[in-house]
Amino acid sequence: MKIKKLGVNIDHVATIRNARGEIYPDPLKAALIAEKSGANSVTIHLREDRRHIKDTDLKIIKKKLRIPLNLEMAPTKEMLKIAIKHKPNYVCIVPEKRTEVTTEGGLNLKKKFLYLKNIIKKLKKNKIRVSLFIEPKMSDVKLSKYLGANCVEIHTGKYCNYFNNKKNITSEFIKIKKSSLYAKRIGLEVHAGHGLTYKSAYKISRINYISEFNIGHFIISDSIFIGLKNSINKFKKIINS
Numbered sequence: 001m002k003i004k005k006l007g008v009n010i011d012h013v014a015t016i017r018n019a020r021g022e023i024y025p026d027p028l029k030a031a032l033i034a035e036k037s038g039a040n041s042v043t044i045h046l047r048e049d050r051r052h053i054k055d056t057d058l059k060i061i062k063k064k065l066r067i068p069l070n071l072e073m074a075p076t077k078e079m080l081k082i083a084i085k086h087k088p089n090y091v092c093i094v095p096e097k098r099t100e101v102t103t104e105g106g107l108n109l110k111k112k113f114l115y116l117k118n119i120i121k122k123l124k125k126n127k128i129r130v131s132l133f134i135e136p137k138m139s140d141v142k143l144s145k146y147l148g149a150n151c152v153e154i155h156t157g158k159y160c161n162y163f164n165n166k167k168n169i170t171s172e173f174i175k176i177k178k179s180s181l182y183a184k185r186i187g188l189e190v191h192a193g194h195g196l197t198y199k200s201a202y203k204i205s206r207i208n209y210i211s212e213f214n215i216g217h218f219i220i221s222d223s224i225f226i227g228l229k230n231s232i233n234k235f236k237k238i239i240n241s
């Protein structure tokens with residue numbers, strides 16, 4: 001079986017730094033520890049309000065990191081310009097609302113079809129792999145293919161919410177499984193992320209078609225207790241067990 005990849009999202013290192021307006025903890029240090037600890041990529045989300053990662057973080061991390069950098073960004077003209085300037089290896093396009101605490105849902109692909117198609121085309125022209133953050137819905141998988149994306153990242157937030165609250169998770173799991181299978185079948189790389197913990201990641205990683213997991217908040221949270229390296233290693237083992 002192919003090794004499942006782990007992308008480590010380090011946004012919350014910047015969140016802690018910004019909470020005190022300090023210069024520590026340094027997201028670059030976290031990115032380099034992630035690299036050394038076997039992460040397959042590092043993810044940062046440059047939000048329009050710059051609430052965690054800042055433009056200078058993106059610049060320095062891109063310069064120093066040797067493993068691929070995945071930039072999460074809203075589909076805006078400003079972000080497109082930044083991505084083309086700094087050329088991260090991957091871009092994951094996400095919806096963004098100013099008032100949300102974290103990304104709340106997948107993209108509305110239908111509403112902005114032509115606009116998104118143009119952004120994806122420009123990113124790909126600059127040799128940037130493009131992923132779309134979507135709900136586990138067949139129609140969104142199909143639209144992602146029509147839009148020319150390389151990958152879909154299936155939003156696991158709802159599943160994790162149900163999982164943590166011990167609600168009935170079966171129907172959400174089936175949705176993720178079915179959309180992953182369909183995406184793989186039509187030639188899209190399948191990723192998953194949002195809200196994953198050791199336990200929920202184990203369950204989701206049983207779906208063979210998912211080749212990459214992007215995990216942030218739980219890794220940074222657990223690293224308070226066991227260290228970043230140990231948390232990354234634990235996730236790598238779990239998703240490949």
Ligand code: PXP
Pocket residue numbers: 009011045072092094102103133153192193194195196214215216217218
């Ligand atoms: N994937 C995407 C597209 C996201 O927006 C986020 C949150 O920034 C994640 C994955 C990681 O989610 P979490 O921090 O809950 O692990």
